[in-house]
Amino acid sequence: MYRSHTCGELRDSHINTDVVLSGWVHKTRDKGFVVWVDLRDRYGITQLVFDQDRSSAELLENARNLGREFVIQVKGSVIERASKNDKIPTGNIEVLVKELTVLNSSKTPPFTIENETDGGEDLRMKYRYLDIRRNPVKNNLIFRSKVTMEVRKYLSQQGFIEVETPYLIKSTPEGARDFVVPSRMNEGQFYALPQSPQTFKQLLMVGGMDKYFQIVKCFRDEDLRADRQPEFTQIDCEMAFVEQEDILNVFEGLTRYLLKEINGVDVDTFPRMTYDEAMEKYGNDKPDIRFGMEFGELNQVAQHKDFNVFNNAELVVGIAVPGGNAYTRKEIDQLIDWVKRPQVGALGMVYCRCNEDGSYKSSVDKFYDQEDLAKWAEVTGANPGDLICVLSGETHKTRTQLSALRMELAQQLGLRKSNEFAPLWVVDFPLLELDEETGHYHAMHHPFTSPKPGQLELLDSDPAAVRANAYDLVLNGNEIGGGSIRIHDKETQSIMFKHLGFTPEEAKAQFGFLMDAFQYGAPPHGGIAFGLDRLVAILGGQETIRDFIAFPKNNSGRDVMIDAPAPIDDEQLKELNLKLDL
Secondary structure: OOOOOOOOOOOHHHOOOEEEEEEEEEEEEEOOOEEEEEEEEOOEEEEEEEEOOOOOHHHHHHHHOOOOOOEEEEEEEEEEOOOOOOOOOOOOEEEEEEEEEEEEOOOOOOOOOOOOOOOOHHHHHHOHHHHOOOHHHHHHHHHHHHHHHHHHHHHHHOOOEEOOOOOOEOOOOOOOEOOEEEOOOOOOOEEEOOOOOHHHHHHHHHOOOOEEEEEEEEEOEOOOEOOEOOEEEEEEEEEEOOOHHHHHHHHHHHHHHHHHHHHOOOOOOOOEEEHHHHHHHHOOOOOOOOOOOOOEEOHHHHOOOOOHHHHOOOEEEEEEEOOHHHOOHHHHHHHHHHHOOOOOOOOOOEEEEEOOOOOEEEOOOOOOOHHHHHHHHHHHOOOOOOEEEEEEEOHHHHHHHHHHHHHHHHHHOOOOOOOOOOEEEEEOOEOEEEOOOOOOEEEOOOOOEOEOOOOOOHHHHOHHHOEEOEEEEEEOOEEEEEEEEEOOOHHHHHHHHHHOOOOHHHHHHHHHHHHHHHOOOOOOEEEEEEEHHHHHHHHOOOOOOHHHOOOOOOOOOOEOOOOEOOOOOHHHHHHOOOOOOO
């Protein structure tokens, strides 16, 4: 028996009990006549004591020779701690050690195993197995496990069946690049790793499974950022004989359940907003509605003077920053520089101070009088003491730029509070998006999304006007889930493939298996997929997913701990019938 108790378990009630503990040496303190050792495991820290009056000289010397992160086992008695520590649960007791066994020694770690460490991110990623010993990372992984268990619990209670689908599949165009895997037994042919189990969950509906879910790894070979990894985890779900309202109700229920069970938060309402409304009010399709600063479109009140920057713009739009009149000129100049960064791309920013006495002072006073500026305040909802920030230009780009500024200002003003949760359904997305470079349309979600009832005919006359039977669930400005009612008949799916530029032969080659299945009694069906990594991070009060993943990749898609990806040797290449041309 390596341990009778964990290092976070012992309390006053265990005093005078003989115990066996095992763990890692967190730190030692040597006072000459006494040595204290903090022993750590996943559950907590227990203080060990060795002293010259009650310990042998050999035992005391062995304690002095312990290094950080040594793995040890001790046997001893629980005694009352003379100097109590109310910062840890075991702070009232300590263990007087009678036997000490070093189970494994340790090199000095490259960074301190503390809540606040001296290790940079790259170093911690290289030694991730050490980083996991730190409480922040350890607790994040435990938190993820708890969320995952509650997801399974809720869905199982709702009658969902967990079904595994294959990882080695066929490469199909679904929006991102596939990771491909060469097949040794089928020369010159490749598997692809799934970007999602989309077609398989639809086939499960054809198979009569009715309610399916899977917590599944997905793979997309795309550029990375803080909330994106090349491999990620979805809560993938599908239901048969449902309409959009059925799915929204079930997964509102899941989200409400998780917020209550995990965070102790009751959320009564899940407001709904169309895609067009979200873009007009917030400049993106996943708005954070924990705070205001809604967009005010100023074309009607700003394009009647001689200010050609506005007159020549497709859109003039502004937001009211609460209390922003307190910003100094230097701070406003910093905001202007911020929106001019390449990542945002604005050419500049016009501002207007809303003074407490009801007057206005703007950076374009030469062109606009007090009456004009009062209209700006009315449109943006600005009050005395606020600051109006205005951008202009092409509609989509300007909205995107102002959305970025809105989020930056909210961060600066402390309006994005991690302990507040504001869910939102965004519905009625465009079915298709126009690729300006090629002039072709592609599916905004995926090729299997159905159009809204009665809009199929518009695909020929006005494809941009067709709305999708699709929905996204947004939480605190992050898309945590997205789905749609699917196409479930071959004829409609063929029409969709045609408008996406597939020839009948290409559609047959890529998706013939699904089209064939639709001929054998496919039920109406739809579903949704939650991004588990992102959901867990938000429930955990963060927005970066990396620390909620045990072994994440860096922003170049590399695992610096195991040094992957890596070359393979010539013999493997030969066996796979591959030849490199670099």
